[in-house]
Amino acid sequence: MKNNIKYITLLALGMIACEPEFENPIDESGNYESGEANFSNYVALGNSLTAGFADGALYITGQENSYPNILAQQFKSAGGGEFTQPLMSDNAGGALLSGTQILDNRFVLAFGADGSPKPAIYTGAAPTTEISNNLGNTFNNMGVPGAKSYHLVAPGYGNVAGVPAGTANPYFARFASSATTTVIADAVAQNATFFSLWIGNNDVLSYATSGGEGEDHNTTGNLDPATYGSQDITNSNVFAGVYSQLVDAMLAGGAKGVLLSLPSVTSIPYFTTVPYNPVPMDATTAAGANLAYAQYNGGLQQALAALAGTGLLTEEEVARRTITFVEGQNAVVIEDEDLTDLGAINPAFAALPKLRQATAEDLLVLPASSIIGTLADPNTPTSVIGVGVALEDKWVLTPEEQTAISTAQSAYNLTIKGIADAKGLAFYDAAADLEKVATVGIPYDGGVVTSEFVRGGGFSLDGVHPTPRGHAIIANGIMNALKTTYNANLPKVRPGDYGTVTLSNDVN
Amino acid sequence: MKKLLSLILFILVTVVTYAGGYRVSIQGQRALAMGHTGVAVVNSAELVFFNPAGLVYLESKINVSAGANAVFGQVAFQNELTGISSETDNPVGTPLELYGSYKVNDWMTLGLGVYTPYGSEVVWPTDWAGSHLVNNIELAAIYIQPIVSFKLSDVFSIGGGPIFVTGSVNFNRNLSRTLADIDGNRSNVTLDDSGVSNWGWSIGAMFNPSERLRVGFNYRSEIIIKAEGGEATFSNVPNSPGVPFSNGTTTFDANLPLPAELTVGVSYQLNKKWLFAFDYNRQYWSVYKSLDIDFGNTPTGPDSRNLRNYKNSSVYRFGTQYEATPKITLRAGYYYDETPVRPGFFAPETPRNDSQGFTGGLSFAVTPKLAIDASFLYLRFSEVEASYDYATESNGQFSSFGGTYKSSVFSPGLGVTYKL
Numbered sequence: 001m002k003n004n005i006k007y008i009t010l011l012a013l014g015m016i017a018c019e020p021e022f023e024n025p026i027d028e029s030g031n032y033e034s035g036e037a038n039f040s041n042y043v044a045l046g047n048s049l050t051a052g053f054a055d056g057a058l059y060i061t062g063q064e065n066s067y068p069n070i071l072a073q074q075f076k077s078a079g080g081g082e083f084t085q086p087l088m089s090d091n092a093g094g095a096l097l098s099g100t101q102i103l104d105n106r107f108v109l110a111f112g113a114d115g116s117p118k119p120a121i122y123t124g125a126a127p128t129t130e131i132s133n134n135l136g137n138t139f140n141n142m143g144v145p146g147a148k149s150y151h152l153v154a155p156g157y158g159n160v161a162g163v164p165a166g167t168a169n170p171y172f173a174r175f176a177s178s179a180t181t182t183v184i185a186d187a188v189a190q191n192a193t194f195f196s197l198w199i200g201n202n203d204v205l206s207y208a209t210s211g212g213e214g215e216d217h218n219t220t221g222n223l224d225p226a227t228y229g230s231q232d233i234t235n236s237n238v239f240a241g242v243y244s245q246l247v248d249a250m251l252a253g254g255a256k257g258v259l260l261s262l263p264s265v266t267s268i269p270y271f272t273t274v275p276y277n278p279v280p281m282d283a284t285t286a287a288g289a290n291l292a293y294a295q296y297n298g299g300l301q302q303a304l305a306a307l308a309g310t311g312l313l314t315e316e317e318v319a320r321r322t323i324t325f326v327e328g329q330n331a332v333v334i335e336d337e338d339l340t341d342l343g344a345i346n347p348a349f350a351a352l353p354k355l356r357q358a359t360a361e362d363l364l365v366l367p368a369s370s371i372i373g374t375l376a377d378p379n380t381p382t383s384v385i386g387v388g389v390a391l392e393d394k395w396v397l398t399p400e401e402q403t404a405i406s407t408a409q410s411a412y413n414l415t416i417k418g419i420a421d422a423k424g425l426a427f428y429d430a431a432a433d434l435e436k437v438a439t440v441g442i443p444y445d446g447g448v449v450t451s452e453f454v455r456g457g458g459f460s461l462d463g464v465h466p467t468p469r470g471h472a473i474i475a476n477g478i479m480n481a482l483k484t485t486y487n488a489n490l491p492k493v494r495p496g497d498y499g500t501v502t503l504s505n506d507v508n
Numbered sequence: 509m510k511k512l513l514s515l516i517l518f519i520l521v522t523v524v525t526y527a528g529g530y531r532v533s534i535q536g537q538r539a540l541a542m543g544h545t546g547v548a549v550v551n552s553a554e555l556v557f558f559n560p561a562g563l564v565y566l567e568s569k570i571n572v573s574a575g576a577n578a579v580f581g582q583v584a585f586q587n588e589l590t591g592i593s594s595e596t597d598n599p600v601g602t603p604l605e606l607y608g609s610y611k612v613n614d615w616m617t618l619g620l621g622v623y624t625p626y627g628s629e630v631v632w633p634t635d636w637a638g639s640h641l642v643n644n645i646e647l648a649a650i651y652i653q654p655i656v657s658f659k660l661s662d663v664f665s666i667g668g669g670p671i672f673v674t675g676s677v678n679f680n681r682n683l684s685r686t687l688a689d690i691d692g693n694r695s696n697v698t699l700d701d702s703g704v705s706n707w708g709w710s711i712g713a714m715f716n717p718s719e720r721l722r723v724g725f726n727y728r729s730e731i732i733i734k735a736e737g738g739e740a741t742f743s744n745v746p747n748s749p750g751v752p753f754s755n756g757t758t759t760f761d762a763n764l765p766l767p768a769e770l771t772v773g774v775s776y777q778l779n780k781k782w783l784f785a786f787d788y789n790r791q792y793w794s795v796y797k798s799l800d801i802d803f804g805n806t807p808t809g810p811d812s813r814n815l816r817n818y819k820n821s822s823v824y825r826f827g828t829q830y831e832a833t834p835k836i837t838l839r840a841g842y843y844y845d846e847t848p849v850r851p852g853f854f855a856p857e858t859p860r861n862d863s864q865g866f867t868g869g870l871s872f873a874v875t876p877k878l879a880i881d882a883s884f885l886y887l888r889f890s891e892v893e894a895s896y897d898y899a900t901e902s903n904g905q906f907s908s909f910g911g912t913y914k915s916s917v918f919s920p921g922l923g924v925t926y927k928l
Contacts, residue, residue, distance in 0.1 A: 019582060019584075019916065020582050020583060020584040020595070020889075020914040020915055020916040021584075021914070022584060022586060022891060022912060022914055023891060024588075025586065025593070026586050026587075026588050026591060026593055027586070027593045031588070031591075032591060060691075060692070061688075061691065061692035064692070074591065077591045091690050091691045091692065108690070109748070109750065110748070111748060111749040111750055115749070117750060122690070124690060124747075125690075445907050445908065446685070446901045446903070446905055446906075446907035447901060447903050447905050468686075469686075490591075491588070491589060491590050491591025491592075492589055492590060493590060494590055496685055496686075496901070496907055497637065497685050497686065498686065499686035499687075499688060500686065502688075502690060502746065503746045503748035503750045503751060504689075504690055504746050504747055504748055505747050505748050505749065506690070506747055
């Protein structure tokens with residue numbers, strides 16, 4: 001009988017134990033907590049980085065792996081609510097306006113016939129996202145690719161009619177609540193309990209990617225962003241004013257939030273991949289090229305002699321401008337607007353253009369790789385770009401241009417940190433982490449993330465935007481900041497679970 | 509009879525068994541009720557499996573034992589750091605056994621057994637956090653064993669015979685932690701092969717120093733299931749020469765060991781009513797070093813090395829039987845089952861840690877010839893912090909996947925014993 005009882009007891013035990021139960025199940029509430037923050041309605045404000053733009057385009061999987069979406073999934077374990085995003089219609093990434101393609105498809109990593117991998121435009125599917133098809137509501141992810149700080153407060157920025165003329169943003173046009181609204185107004189209308197703000201990168205980035213072609217308004221002193229060109233550097237005071245306006249608007253509803261610093265734009269692969277000296281030459285070719293520049297070099301010496309004592313042309317500058325080729329790797333010849341305009345001093349020197357050879361201090365932009373070494377004029381063998389023909393200003397970021405960028409960026413970051421401290425908001429120093437990626441790399445569960453183009457794992461194929469793995473690192477960094485400021489205890493993500501670049505040979 | 513046999517065989521082929529690891533110790537209703545002891549217990553035709561030598565001591569000319577269990581086993585996983593939790597959705601496993609013995613004369617008995625000592629079915633949610641190790645696996649092996657048993661004296665007997673194994677495997681996992689096609693669908697591979705067969709053998713001996721005391725020994729050889737030319741189906745692989753695989757079907761070769769097992773044990777008949785038994789199993793898992801998969805569409809050796817590095821492990825079993833009435837016999841048992849998995853090699857495809865088995869059961873004699881046997885098993889696993897640290901990344905480095913695992917297994921069984 002005793003055994004019978006034991007039997008029945010064990011039987012009951014067994015039935016109960018059919019479902020394995022943890023002593024401390026993490027999916028039950030109370031394991032993770034939001035601390036002083038409330039994640040029930042999270043709105044993310046920003047630009048392409050926030051939208052999940054990668055590989056030169058916006059597409060669904062990139063949006064799904066954006067740091068705000070990763071964060072929102074982690075928030076769910078601590079009272080976070082649903083997180084909506086203005087998803088594109090496909091993973092091709094291009095977009096149409098009234099049926100005509102206005103945005104290119106994404107890059108994928110394709111292997112050429114020689115077996116070497118190169119980014120190429122994906123042609124496996126035609127884009128299906130129609131810009132004029134307004135999605136009809138607002139979204140938690142308010143990231144708008146291409147937006148500068150002041151664009152977030154610009155009325156009409158989402159007016160689809162302004163897209164062709166460039167006065168409005170095609171991405172915002174898809175989900176702007178009206179033709180006259182602003183990004184910030186649509187964000188505020190969502191009554192966020194929590195927000196993140198990462199804006200200001202484009203206020204210097206477009207100047208940088210265009211090789212410093214635009215104006216630096218910290219130099220011009222122009223405080224009216226309405227008059228800025230798209231490749232200009234936003235004046236730091238303009239940035240500060242707009243930024244505090246954005247934060248105040250989000251705080252008005254009692255939200256808590258996190259502000260992100262702006263990473264150095266010049267340490268991204270877009271500027272660190274193409275070497276300054278990519279031109280290999282044998283002795284014969286070098287001699288021939290030197291012959292071609294003999295007249296220019298001689299002219300510089302004449303100018304130096306003629307201007308001696310005037311202080312208008314230094315020996316140092318002449319040395320910088322003198323062009324010599326040697327056997328081995330050679331620096332490309334570039335145009336540099338900051339050199340002395342000799343023709344203006346004396347018309348006799350008009351034939352001496354502002355040329356010099358690049359140095360390690362110059363940053364060549366990623367697209368330059370596809371033109372260096374090609375012929376500017378197919379019928380002229382001596383018109384090799386970078387040798388016989390100088391690289392235009394837009395292909396190179398000279399030290400002077402880099403200084404303009406870093407000056408502006410430092411000022412912006414001071415503003416951001418200052419406002420975070422003043423308002424008691426969380427602050428994530430994304431700049432520091434991305435600097436780490438660019439220098440020593442950040443170890444993760446399965447390797448090290450670096451900024452090496454294609455292989456490093458941190459940056460997508462456009463050389464500017466992070467990969468999903470990069471976004472995962474950013475999301476973890478934000479969660480650390482939320483712990484510091486709000487005592488929020490959130491589960492981290494594993495960067496190794498997030499992908500890097502996408503392989504595909506569907507590129508024609 | 510023929511019909512029944514083919515029906516049972518059909519069921520055996522189509523059902524799948526489950527166990528933590530892939531050794532399923534459910535080879536007899538009466539033995540299982542006694543903690544799966546039996547190497548020194550002369551009770552029924554279950555001896556075909558437990559100790560062929562003991563068959564000659566069965567009194568009846570013909571003995572048949574047949575039974576089946578329903579195994580309800582699930583595994584839960586969670587990782588506090590990442591907030592990920594997943595639970596398996598395993599179907600009910602149904603290990604079966606069918607044994608028969610025929611006393612040819614006083615010193616020789618023939619027997620036949622069909623049983624399923626290895627099998628596993630683990631179904632994790634597709635694309636779960638450990639999907640680069642396993643999405644789901646289905647492994648079944650059927651042992652068919654004719655045996656012959658010789659009585660050398662009333663004190664000592666031996667027995668044994670060849671084993672024919674036929675098995676099947678179906679295994680799906682993602683190719684890596686991140687590889688996906690343009691739409692983000694994870695690249696995965698399904699390995700499928702069935703009708704994989706091989707031969708092994710077993711030998712046993714029984715020694716009866718007294719009326720009440722029996723000592724048993726049994727050894728079952730290792731059998732390697734060699735899947736050759738199985739079907740490997742790749743899906744969602746990006747169209748790129750950068751990936752060594754492409755969508756569609758190719759062949760694969762892989763070896764899966766079914767380890768050898770040595771059992772020694774004793775049984776002691778205390779009085780008319782009480783019988784006690786103790787078995788010690790040694791399972792030679794160290795043969796399972798690595799699961800290497802070689803795909804047919806790639807020229808060189810193993811394309812996928814999955815270190816397992818198992819160690820030999822032991823099981824300690826205790827059982828008792830109490831004849832309550834002439835019609836009713838009660839049984840109970842306990843065993844302690846050591847895991848063969850070393851720290852750092854805990855893979856979610858065989859999430860097995862140390863466990864304790866609590867067993868019980870009874871036999872009800874419907875007639876003197878026919879008895880109904882019932883058994884149950886409750887396997888208690890403690891929660892375990894474990895990881896698999898040898899998942900190969902595309903950069904050649906190892907990554908680790910782990911967290912807290914908790915398994916539960918419960919299994920009721922039913923069978924019949926027939927004597928003629």
